[in-house]
Amino acid sequence: MSFASLEFFLFLPVVFALYYACAKKSWQNSVIVLASYAFYAAWDYRFCGLMLVSSLLDYGAGLLLESSRRPFRRRVILAVSLTANLGLLGFFKYFNFFVDSFAVFVSALGIEMNTSTISIILPVGISFYTFQTMSYTLDRYWGKIPTERNCLQYLAFVSFFPQLVAGPIERASRLLPQFNRVRIFEYGNGVAGVRLVLWGLAKKMILADNLGAVVDLAYGAPERVGAPVLAMATVFFAFQIYCDFSAYSDIAAGVAKLFGIELSRNFAYPYFAQSLTEFWRRWHISLSSWFRDYIYIPLGGSQAGGNVFFRNLFLVFLLSGLWHGASWTFVIWGALHGVLLSLEKWAGISAGALRAGEIPGSREGVAGMGSVLRIGATFFVVCCSWVLFRAPDVGAALDIYRGVAVGMMSIDFYGELVEVAKEHWVVLLQLACFVGLEWVHRNRWNPLPDPAFSRGLRWATYTVVFWCIIYFGTERSGPFIYFQF
Amino acid sequence: MKRFVLKVGMFLALQAAVFLAMVGWHDGSQTEGYLAASIGKHERLEQARSPRIILVGGSNLAFGMNSPRLEEKTGCAVVNMGLVAGVGLDFMLSEVEGAVRRGDLVVLSLEYDAFSAMFNPAIIRQLLAVRPASAAYLSSAHSGKVIISEGLSIVGEITRRALAFGPVDEEVQYPYVRRGFNRWGDLTNHYGAPRCFEYKPEAMQEGFRELWIPRERTLARLERFGAMCQKRGAAFVYSCPPHPIEAVRRHAATLTAVMERLRGIETLRLVDTPEDQAYPTESFYDTGYHLNQPAVNERTDRVAVALKSILNPSTDESMLLSDR
Numbered sequence: 001m002s003f004a005s006l007e008f009f010l011f012l013p014v015v016f017a018l019y020y021a022c023a024k025k026s027w028q029n030s031v032i033v034l035a036s037y038a039f040y041a042a043w044d045y046r047f048c049g050l051m052l053v054s055s056l057l058d059y060g061a062g063l064l065l066e067s068s069r070r071p072f073r074r075r076v077i078l079a080v081s082l083t084a085n086l087g088l089l090g091f092f093k094y095f096n097f098f099v100d101s102f103a104v105f106v107s108a109l110g111i112e113m114n115t116s117t118i119s120i121i122l123p124v125g126i127s128f129y130t131f132q133t134m135s136y137t138l139d140r141y142w143g144k145i146p147t148e149r150n151c152l153q154y155l156a157f158v159s160f161f162p163q164l165v166a167g168p169i170e171r172a173s174r175l176l177p178q179f180n181r182v183r184i185f186e187y188g189n190g191v192a193g194v195r196l197v198l199w200g201l202a203k204k205m206i207l208a209d210n211l212g213a214v215v216d217l218a219y220g221a222p223e224r225v226g227a228p229v230l231a232m233a234t235v236f237f238a239f240q241i242y243c244d245f246s247a248y249s250d251i252a253a254g255v256a257k258l259f260g261i262e263l264s265r266n267f268a269y270p271y272f273a274q275s276l277t278e279f280w281r282r283w284h285i286s287l288s289s290w291f292r293d294y295i296y297i298p299l300g301g302s303q304a305g306g307n308v309f310f311r312n313l314f315l316v317f318l319l320s321g322l323w324h325g326a327s328w329t330f331v332i333w334g335a336l337h338g339v340l341l342s343l344e345k346w347a348g349i350s351a352g353a354l355r356a357g358e359i360p361g362s363r364e365g366v367a368g369m370g371s372v373l374r375i376g377a378t379f380f381v382v383c384c385s386w387v388l389f390r391a392p393d394v395g396a397a398l399d400i401y402r403g404v405a406v407g408m409m410s411i412d413f414y415g416e417l418v419e420v421a422k423e424h425w426v427v428l429l430q431l432a433c434f435v436g437l438e439w440v441h442r443n444r445w446n447p448l449p450d451p452a453f454s455r456g457l458r459w460a461t462y463t464v465v466f467w468c469i470i471y472f473g474t475e476r477s478g479p480f481i482y483f484q485f
Numbered sequence: 486m487k488r489f490v491l492k493v494g495m496f497l498a499l500q501a502a503v504f505l506a507m508v509g510w511h512d513g514s515q516t517e518g519y520l521a522a523s524i525g526k527h528e529r530l531e532q533a534r535s536p537r538i539i540l541v542g543g544s545n546l547a548f549g550m551n552s553p554r555l556e557e558k559t560g561c562a563v564v565n566m567g568l569v570a571g572v573g574l575d576f577m578l579s580e581v582e583g584a585v586r587r588g589d590l591v592v593l594s595l596e597y598d599a600f601s602a603m604f605n606p607a608i609i610r611q612l613l614a615v616r617p618a619s620a621a622y623l624s625s626a627h628s629g630k631v632i633i634s635e636g637l638s639i640v641g642e643i644t645r646r647a648l649a650f651g652p653v654d655e656e657v658q659y660p661y662v663r664r665g666f667n668r669w670g671d672l673t674n675h676y677g678a679p680r681c682f683e684y685k686p687e688a689m690q691e692g693f694r695e696l697w698i699p700r701e702r703t704l705a706r707l708e709r710f711g712a713m714c715q716k717r718g719a720a721f722v723y724s725c726p727p728h729p730i731e732a733v734r735r736h737a738a739t740l741t742a743v744m745e746r747l748r749g750i751e752t753l754r755l756v757d758t759p760e761d762q763a764y765p766t767e768s769f770y771d772t773g774y775h776l777n778q779p780a781v782n783e784r785t786d787r788v789a790v791a792l793k794s795i796l797n798p799s800t801d802e803s804m805l806l807s808d809r
Contacts, residue, residue: 006636020486190489459496466500470644473637 001042003251004204011039015161016258025182029156032179032259036159040124043165047123050088055158057084058133059151062140066147074141081137089130092123097326125165127323129158131290136172138294145173153179162255166248168266168286175261183260191451195462196254199446202465204247205473207434210427211240213474219390222400227407228417230400232424237390238383239431242271245284250446265356269442271382271435272360274374276341277350279382285356287323291316313345314338324389329397333388340381359443430472504640507647508617516646519569519661520608521615522547526566526670530581533562536588538792540670541577543570543596545726549776551785552669558789559796561590565670570596572612573604574703578710579622587718590795592788593707593753594724596774597743600699610635614642675770676778682769684729697739699746711752720795722754723747725762727776727784733763756791 001007015035022028037048061081068074090098136157139145148154156179163170218225218233225233249266256263266285273279280288292301299312314335321334344350354360362371384401391397407413421428441447448465449458516524530539538561540546546567556563566581574595585591596603609631613620623631631639665674699707714721733740740759747755768780776784 006633010633185486185489187486187489191492194493459499462496463499463503467503467644470637470641471648473641 001039003248003255004201007042011035012255012258019183019259020185023182025180026150026152028183029152029179032156032161033152033159036156036161036164039161040159040164043124044121047126050092050123050126051129051159052155054085054088054130054133055155056151057081058137058158059148059154061137062147062154063149065137065140078137078141082134085130085134085137089126092121092126094322094326101328128167128169129164131169131287131323132172133158135169135290135294136176139172145176148172148176150180160256160261162252162259162261163263166245166252167284168249168252168264169290170263170286174264178261185260188451189257189260193254193257195448195450196250196257196446198254198462198465198469199448200247200250200254201469202247203243203250203434205469207427207430208240208244208247209474210430210472211236211243214424214427215240215390219392219396219400222391222396222403226416227404228413228420231404231407231413231417232420234383234387234390234400234404236424236427238271238379238386239434241386241389242267243434265445268356269360269438271379272375272439272442273354273378274361274371275350275353275378276337276344276381278353278360279378280337280341281353281356282360287320291320295319310342310346313342317341328394329388329391332394332397333385336385336388340385361439361442504644507644511617511643511647516615517657517663518611518615519657519663520612521663522666522670522672523568523612523616523619525663525666525668526564526568527580527616527618529668529670530564530566530584533564535562535586536590537562537564537586539581539585539589539591540565540567540594541581541591542567542594542726543577543599543774544568544672544772545570545596545774545776546594547666547670547672548675548770549727549774549781549784550671550788551781552667552671554782554785555789556669558786559792561796563669567594567670569608569612570599570603571605571608573627574599575604575624575627575706576609576622578706579624580619582710582713585714585717585719589714589717589719590792591710591714591719591721592724592756592792593721594726594788596726597697597728597740597759600703600743601696604630606631606634610639610642613639614646617643671781675775676781678770678777680767680769680777681771682766682773682775684731684766684769684773695739697736698742704746704750707747707750707753711750715752720754721752722756722792722795724756724788724791725759726774727762727764727768727780728759729766729769729773730763731766732773733759754795756795757787761787761791 001011015031018035019028019031022031037051040051041048058081061077064077065074068077136145136148136154140147148157153176157170157172157176160170160175215233215237218229219237222230246267249263253263253265264286268282268285270279270282273282296312296316299315300308301312302309304312315338317334317338318331319334321330321332321337324330324334341350361375362368387400388394388397391400437447444450449461451458453461538555538559540550540552540563544567546565547569550565550567552563552565566577577595578593581591604627606627609623609627613631620628660672660675660678662674665672667673711721737759744755744758747753762784764776764780764783768776768783770777
């Protein structure tokens with residue numbers, strides 16, 4: 001049941017009505033848990049049990065940590081919990097990848113290995129909810145949060161349907177307390193939530209899906225299309241993945257608001273970043289901060305000097321790549337970002353990089369030439385790395401790099417690029433409007449007019465956006481890209 | 486909460502009003518797709534004077550009937566409503582239900598595999614995009630399915646067509662185009678086109694034929710429709726669709742079961758048998774239901790003969806077959 005489907009918009013009001021019909025916290029949480037498991041079952045009911053096991057495992061670990069005082073015993077509990085979580089994730093997500101990679105490795109050594117890999121279906125959202133449950137156990141182990149004794153509340157925290165299948169990866173310290181009170185509907189919150197949902201749908205159905213159609217054609221048969229098409233498809237993919245994933249995050253946050261729950265912000269105008277460091281502070285913030293808090297800092301973070309610091313940085317991005325998918329393209333993509341970030345730190349380029357909460361670009365409406373150049377350079381580097389993310393395999397990615405690089409040497413490339421741009425002028429115009437809107441409104445979460453504007457203007461804007469979604473929406477809205485992770 | 490629900494309701498009501506305005510603005514006359522032929526078929530159904538022969542069924546009728554010839558042989562105005570089996574039997578019957586008048590003869594010629602499980606929401610989406618008024622023919626059960634699986638796409642397609650201010654770019658595949666239909670509702674632009682059909686008995690999966698046998702619900706629907714026809718002074722008959730001789734022989738047992746079940750419907754009369762409507766493989770154009778031109782005339786004549794006893798029991802059969 002995708003957010004961009006009618007089923008979801010029939011499901012949502014039913015859950016909403018049931019939720020606010022409940023006067024008690026425990027009833028509201030029961031509605032959330034039941035609705036969330038029904039939502040998850042709509043993807044694949046077989047994995048509801050897996051999510052329940054994963055949730056109970058860490059719920060139990062939290063209780064055991066509470067009753068254990070001896071450090072050794074606490075370490076054992078933590079180790080068991082992490083091993084089980086990573087074991088489930090490893091089995092469902094990486095089993096075939098490691099078996100296949102091992103077979104290729106030994107065959108390179110001249111040993112033929114008969115590998116009959118089993119077909120394992122990846123449970124939707126496993127990477128997200130596993131990281132969420134692990135963060136609870138780790139925070140509990142470090143004593144950062146109290147033990148959650150109420151099982152229903154804990155199940156609601158793990159399974160909360162708006163963010164279940166593609167995040168944001170919430171922390172127990174932020175989300176659990178919100179389930180520990182009766183939620184009363186607030187008008188302003190509800191309107192803000194609907195506004196976010198509308199904006200998310202616009203990004204997904206107007207931009208991401210239409211960009212995706214062009215990208216799929218080009219990346220589906222890169223050998224059949226010319227370098228200008230590949231170059232444009234790569235830029236389109238950069239916006240497709242941003243619009244797609246940030247749309248999901250916006251809709252998740254908007255729906256959560258309808259239920260009186262605040263989710264964290266996952267994107268903060270990443271393509272206006274002026275360095276890779278800033279980009280990673282603005283892109284998939286909940287994952288970046290997870291890796292920062294649970295891997296990078298425990299390894300020593302930036303306090304570890306010299307080579308250890310660069311090693312930590314590299315390791316975190318390598319793992320981030322692997323988190324995205326069981327494929328060498330993701331591993332290399334992560335490693336590439338690790339290397340580039342290390343270089344950026346080493347060269348001191350990232351000094352003074354803005355944080356996610358700060359207005360990107362510049363405080364003024366128009367950025368200075370220096371800012372524009374830095375934004376452009378960062379976007380170019382990010383775009384180049386997306387080739388690895390989108391290409392079906394490393395060989396295809398290298399072919400695309402080679403094809404575009406060789407093509408760019410020819411003067412014909414630019415003439416053909418103009419022709420390709422003419423062919424896709426509608427999408428390009430939409431992109432230009434989108435980037436312009438984001439730039440103008442970069443001091444806010446989304447560009448849709450808030451209550452400060454007159455009612456007539458707001459309703460007219462919402463109506464235009466609504467019909468643009470319907471008009472430009474493709475026949476079938478594709479699934480959100482991050483569902484595969 | 487009340488204020489929020491009221492505002493959301495008002496916003497949705499506003500969008501519904503905008504959509505209704507677009508449906509009104511929508512002009513299907515520019516559409517070239519195959520399913521847009523439905524517009525002309527409904528116009529003819531409305532305008533043709535009774536007594537009429539109303540042909541109801543799937544594409545076997547669109548491809549395989551020469552309505553002017555049938556009209557000449559029977560003396561009745563013919564309306565060929567056959568378009569695509571994927572809309573489902575229920576939809577096909579609903580399309581003509583309101584238009585049946587005294588003296589009419591409704592001839593159902595449904596593809597064998599369409600008696601059960603043939604309803605395809607994607608076909609309905611394409612049809613509603615060119616003729617939104619056809620939504621009225623959906624049963625409540627099918628409406629739910631169509632709204633959930635195709636609702637957004639239908640609204641999108643109608644919007645795009647309504648705001649296109651001119652012809653809409655469509656992928657049309659020859660001969661499946663609207664302009665290929667004559668004013669009776671027959672598709673004629675495959676006439677003379679080379680055959681691209683080969684009978685492959687192994688193409689049908691084992692067990693699939695079980696779906697041919699009409700279920701109780703289907704029989705009840707046919708019974709109701711027949712009763713309605715009787716009440717209005719019209720007749721309701723079933724004529725078998727054309728099918729390759731080899732297929733009819735191969736699936737004889739299943740087809741006997743199909744006919745047996747149809748025979749049990751009191752208000753429906755069977756006017757021929759699967760064997761009567763079996764043709765050599767060479768007579769088919771692109772599927773085992775789509776006849777090519779010479780066979781279209783052959784079938785039309787066979788149907789005219791089959792309808793003889795109902796239209797005018799005294800008609801000389803030799804006259805009906807004179808042009809064969």
